[in-house]
Amino acid sequence: MEDLFTLPDLPPHTELLDGSLIFVSPQRDPHSVMIDLLVAGLRRTAPPKLRVRREMTVVLDEGNGPVPDVIVLHAEVVSRERTRYEATDVVLAIEVISPESRRRDEQYKPRKYAASGIPHFWLVEMPTDDTHPVVRTYELDPVSDTYSLTGIHHKRLQVPAPFDV
Template sequence: MSIAPYPDWIRPPAGGYTAEDLDRLPDLPPHTELLDGSLIFVSPQTKFHVRAKRLLERGLETALPVGWEVWPEMTITLDRRNRPEPDILVVHEESDTGYLQTTFSAEHVLLAVEVVSEESRERDREIKPRKYAAAGIRHFWRVECDEGRPVVYTFELDPASSRYFPTGIYHKQLKVDQPFPVEIDLT
């Protein structure tokens, strides 16, 4: 029995990968992200993760103003070496480049949502929010698990410092007026 050779992308090039490489590398695992030029592979999602994502996606779809779209699991090109994949995005409809589109430009993203998983805790709490803020994404929501129920932490960008500041913590009901009026029963 012969063992298949490792794919070429297992060894990164000098300087790391670029955002464009994610579309060219053959046989990458689904939902591969790029952070600081390194490929990030995700673990299987838990039931909590899938349920929280669906709940927020449906709630956002219901509240969405004209001209905006909700997209689950699409990447954002932040810069040449960073192309993360938030769990949910709200993007301007003008960002649509056709049915073969694989990423959105940060300038078109209004809201990025990350549902925190055990394996992605540091990335979702620290690394990605810092990168989203630096790229100018105005709103960020982080979703944590509290005994099987979602808790939503909302943040808004301070353009003077390019940092997020907390705007609320929601346990039973998410009710906000920014980035647009949204009301979601979290129970």
């Protein structure tokens, strides 16, 4: 894992998944705008003990360092020097689905995040027309180490966990 952070000239948002480097396609504009909206909304509502970051590597284990679109993490671990965070630092990981990453975002990453103990996961789907995005919220079941669906939100996102949004 340490080698990933010392390799020269890696493209932005390169992920390590099961020991393989994944070079992420450039973002489409709606994907970037959705990330901006999520970050702005979460920063407005997050309590002082939490911070919101976009597109930072999260080290899950020796062979996995994905880059979620948005993370919410414990404030005490935030530092200007950080280039990555540990799974134990993260309370919420969010993936915005893009056509190129649909399978990774919907199936693969949620399993990895859950196995690493990240308590909350959101999956955001951008519609193909100009309607509102759909946000599916999940909470970790500590017995099975899998996520359970806690809501599907269309026009308004209102959730009590990991904090009131």
